[in-house]
Amino acid sequence: MSEPEKEITIYDIAKKLNISAATVSRGLKDHPGVNKNTKKKITDAAHEMGYRSNAFASNLRKKSSNIIGVIVPRLNSSFMSDVIAGMEQVVNEANYNLIISQSLETVKKEVSNARAMFNNRVDGLLVSLAYDTKDIEHFKPFINRGIPVIFFDRIFEHAEYPTIFIDNYKAAYEVTTHLIEQGCKKIVHLTGNQLRNVYAERFKGYKQALADHQLAFDEDLVLINSLSSADGADAAKQILNMHVRPDAVFAANDSCAIGCMLEMKKQGIKIPADIAFAGFNNDPMCCVIEPNLTTVNYKGYEMGGVAARVLIGNLTNQLNTKTTHSIILRSELIIRESSVRNKR
Amino acid sequence: MSEPEKEITIYDIAKKLNISAATVSRGLKDHPGVNKNTKKKITDAAHEMGYRSNAFASNLRKKSSNIIGVIVPRLNSSFMSDVIAGMEQVVNEANYNLIISQSLETVKKEVSNARAMFNNRVDGLLVSLAYDTKDIEHFKPFINRGIPVIFFDRIFEHAEYPTIFIDNYKAAYEVTTHLIEQGCKKIVHLTGNQLRNVYAERFKGYKQALADHQLAFDEDLVLINSLSSADGADAAKQILNMHVRPDAVFAANDSCAIGCMLEMKKQGIKIPADIAFAGFNNDPMCCVIEPNLTTVNYKGYEMGGVAARVLIGNLTNQLNTKTTHSIILRSELIIRESSVRNKR
Numbered sequence: 001m002s003e004p005e006k007e008i009t010i011y012d013i014a015k016k017l018n019i020s021a022a023t024v025s026r027g028l029k030d031h032p033g034v035n036k037n038t039k040k041k042i043t044d045a046a047h048e049m050g051y052r053s054n055a056f057a058s059n060l061r062k063k064s065s066n067i068i069g070v071i072v073p074r075l076n077s078s079f080m081s082d083v084i085a086g087m088e089q090v091v092n093e094a095n096y097n098l099i100i101s102q103s104l105e106t107v108k109k110e111v112s113n114a115r116a117m118f119n120n121r122v123d124g125l126l127v128s129l130a131y132d133t134k135d136i137e138h139f140k141p142f143i144n145r146g147i148p149v150i151f152f153d154r155i156f157e158h159a160e161y162p163t164i165f166i167d168n169y170k171a172a173y174e175v176t177t178h179l180i181e182q183g184c185k186k187i188v189h190l191t192g193n194q195l196r197n198v199y200a201e202r203f204k205g206y207k208q209a210l211a212d213h214q215l216a217f218d219e220d221l222v223l224i225n226s227l228s229s230a231d232g233a234d235a236a237k238q239i240l241n242m243h244v245r246p247d248a249v250f251a252a253n254d255s256c257a258i259g260c261m262l263e264m265k266k267q268g269i270k271i272p273a274d275i276a277f278a279g280f281n282n283d284p285m286c287c288v289i290e291p292n293l294t295t296v297n298y299k300g301y302e303m304g305g306v307a308a309r310v311l312i313g314n315l316t317n318q319l320n321t322k323t324t325h326s327i328i329l330r331s332e333l334i335i336r337e338s339s340v341r342n343k344r
Numbered sequence: 345m346s347e348p349e350k351e352i353t354i355y356d357i358a359k360k361l362n363i364s365a366a367t368v369s370r371g372l373k374d375h376p377g378v379n380k381n382t383k384k385k386i387t388d389a390a391h392e393m394g395y396r397s398n399a400f401a402s403n404l405r406k407k408s409s410n411i412i413g414v415i416v417p418r419l420n421s422s423f424m425s426d427v428i429a430g431m432e433q434v435v436n437e438a439n440y441n442l443i444i445s446q447s448l449e450t451v452k453k454e455v456s457n458a459r460a461m462f463n464n465r466v467d468g469l470l471v472s473l474a475y476d477t478k479d480i481e482h483f484k485p486f487i488n489r490g491i492p493v494i495f496f497d498r499i500f501e502h503a504e505y506p507t508i509f510i511d512n513y514k515a516a517y518e519v520t521t522h523l524i525e526q527g528c529k530k531i532v533h534l535t536g537n538q539l540r541n542v543y544a545e546r547f548k549g550y551k552q553a554l555a556d557h558q559l560a561f562d563e564d565l566v567l568i569n570s571l572s573s574a575d576g577a578d579a580a581k582q583i584l585n586m587h588v589r590p591d592a593v594f595a596a597n598d599s600c601a602i603g604c605m606l607e608m609k610k611q612g613i614k615i616p617a618d619i620a621f622a623g624f625n626n627d628p629m630c631c632v633i634e635p636n637l638t639t640v641n642y643k644g645y646e647m648g649g650v651a652a653r654v655l656i657g658n659l660t661n662q663l664n665t666k667t668t669h670s671i672i673l674r675s676e677l678i679i680r681e682s683s684v685r686n687k688r
Contacts, residue, residue, distance in 0.1 A: 050485045050488050050489060052462060052463050052465065067443075067464070074425060075419045075420075075424070075425040075428060076419075076420075076421070076422045076424075076425030076426070077420070078420045080419070080420075081418060081419040081420030081446070082420070084419060084446070085446060085448065088445065088446065092456075092460070097443060097445075097460055097464055098443070098444070098445065099411075099441060099442065099443045099444075100442070100443075100444040101432065101441075101442065102425070102428065102429060102432065104429065112436075116436070116441055118396060119396055120411070120441055121396065141394045144394050145394060229628065258632055262631075262632065284573065284629075285628075285629055285632055287606075288602055288606065288629055288632045288633050289632050290634060
C-alpha cells in the first residue's frame with residue numbers, strides 16, 4: 001500500500017488561493033464576513049484538494065464525537081430499517097452520524113456493544129433491548145458520565161432513561177376486542193419473554209379485553225416462545241392437539257403468526273373459518289400470506305425520528321431528559337381477511 | 345443536565361491502587377511483565393471507575409480511527425442484515441467498529457454518506473452501490489488518501505477497488521436452464537437498472553441460457569423496473585396483456601417475483617401450470633408465498649465476513665488489495681413448487 005498523502009490543512013488552501021488562513025477558516029464555517037465568491041473558491045479548493053474538516057482534533061477539544069450509537073436486536077425487519085431511516089434523517093440534519101450495531105437478541109452481545117460504544121465516545125445512545133436483557137447495569141457507565149441513553153420500542157422503566165414506545169396495551173386490547181367481536185371465544189395468545197415491555201403489555205391488553213367481554217382467562221391458551229416463524233409452526237401443533245380447539249390466535253408478532261398459519265394450512269385448517277388470526281407489526285409479509293394477516297401498524301420511521309430528536313434536543317440543551325421522560329406514539333389496527341368472520 | 349464527571353486517567357487508577365501509572369498502562373495492554381493478580385485489580389478498577397481507553401487521542405496520534413464505514417442501499421432485507429452480522433463478527437474480533445448508513449437507493453444520499461464517512465476518518469469503507477450510481481468519483485478522495493474502499497455485491501469494476509460478489513451470470517444461467525427444462529419456452533425476465541452488475545450479469549446469464557437451448561431472445565420479454573413488489577404487480581398486468589402469453593417469469597429479486605405472483609393469482613392464473621416463477625435472493629418470504637418460490641440462495645453472512653476480512657487484511661498489511669482483486673462466492677439454485685412442471 002502506498003503511503004497516504006499528507007493531511008491537507010487550511011494553510012495549504014490559503015497558500016493555494018493566496019489568501020489568509022483566517023479567511024479560509026471563516027469561509028469554511030460560512031462566516032457572513034466572507035464574500036460569496038471567495039467562499040465558493042474556498043469550498044471548491046477544499047473539496048478538490050481533499051481537505052477533511054478536522055473533526056477528530058476538534059472532537060477531542062470539545063470532548064464530543066458527534067457520533068450517536070444505536071443498539072438494536074436485529075436489523076432484518078422492515079420495522080427496524082424504517083426506525084433507522086427515521087433516525088438518520090434527524091441526526092444527519094444536526095450533523096451527527098450513527099454507529100449501528102446488532103445485539104442479535106442476546107444480552108451478552110448487547111453488553112459488548114455497549115462497551116464498544118462507550119470506548120468510541122459516542123455522544124448519546126439509542127437502544128432497543130435484546131430478548132433476554134434482565135437489567136441495565138451495562139448502560140450505567142454512560143449515565144455516570146452524563147451521556148444520555150434513550151430506550152425505544154423495547155424499553156426498561158428507569159428514572160434516568162427517557163423512553164419512546166407505542167401503547168402496546170391498548171393495541172393488544174383492540175386486537176383482542178376485534179377477535180371477540182368476530183365471535184371468537186377461545187383465543188390463543190402467542191407471546192415472547194415477559195421481561196420485555198412490548199410482550200408484557202400486549203399480554204395485559206389481551207387479558208383485559210377478555211375480562212371486559214366476560215370471557216374467562218385460560219392460562220393454557222398463552223404460549224410463550226421466541227416468536228420466530230419456527231416457533232409459530234410448533235405452536236400450531238400444540239394448538240391442534242388441544243382438547244377443545246381454539247377459534248382464534250393472536251400472536252405478538254407477524255413472523256410467528258405466519259409460521260403458525262402456514263402449519264395450520266398444511267394440516268387442512270381453514271383460516272379464518274376454523275381459526276381466525278391476528279399478528280403485530282404490519283410486516284410486508286402480512287400481504288403475502290393467504291389470507292392476508294390482520295395486524296397492528298407501527299410507525300417505525302416516526303419512532304426513529306422522535307427518539308433521535310429527543311436525544312439531539314438533549315445534547316444541544318433544548319430538551320431535558322429529566323422532564324421529557326416518556327413519549328407514546330400512535331399505532332393502528334389493520335383488519336384483513338385472516339380475522340374477518342362476520343361478513344355484514 | 346448535570347456536568348459530566350472528569351475523565352478518568354491511568355493516573356487515577358494508579359493512585360487508587362497505589363502502583364505506578366506505567367504498571368497500569370502495561371496492565372491495561374495485557375503486557376506479559378505484569379502479574380495476573382495485578383492485571384485483574386487494574387482492569388477491575390478501570391471498569392469500576394469508568395475508565396475509557398484513550399481511543400480518540402491515540403487515534404489522532406496514529407491517524408487511525410478503528411472505524412470501518414459501511415454504505416448499503418437499504419438495511420431492510422434479511423440478506424443485508426446477514427451481510428452486516430458477518431461483517432460485525434470479523435471487525436469486532438479485530439477491534440474495529442462499524443458505522444453503517446443507508447443510501448436508500450439514491451446516488452445523492454450515497455455521495456453525502458461517503459462525505460460524512462470521509463470526514464469521520466474511517467479507516468476503510470465497504471460499499472454496495474445504490475440503484476442509480478453512474479460513476480464512483482465520490483470514492484476518489486478515499487483512494488487519494490490511501491483509505492481502502494471495497495465493493496461487495498453491487499460492485500463497480502475498477503482497478504483501485506477490490507470486489508466481492510457472487511457469479512450472477514452463472515446463477516441466472518442455471519435458473520433459466522431449469523425453467524427451460526420444465527418445458528418453458530417463452531420466459532419473461534424482470535430486471536433492474538443495467539448499470540448494476542448484479543442485474544446486468546443476471547440478464548446475460550438468462551440470454552445465454554436461451555441461446556444454448558435454441559430459444560430465440562425476444563426483447564419484449566425483458567421488463568426493466570425498480571424491482572419492488574409494486575413493480576412486480578405492474579409487470580403482471582403487462583404480461584397478461586401480451587399477445588401470446590409467456591409461460592415463465594424469472595425475476596432478478598424475490599420481492600418483485602412475489603408482487604407479480606400475487607397479482608397473477610388475483611387474475612386467476614395458475615402457478616406453475618399457466619406460468620412458472622423463479623426469483624433471486626432466497627428471502628424468507630419465498631416460503632410464505634403459495635406456491636413457494638424457486639430462487640437463488642445467496643450467502644449474506646459469508647459475503648459480509650469475506651468483505652470485512654479483505655479490508656482488515658489490507659489495513660493490517662496482511663493482504664494487498666492490488667493482488668487480491670476479486671473474490672467470487674458460491675450461490676445455489678433452490679427449486680420449489682413455483683417452477684416445477686415436470687413431475688417425474
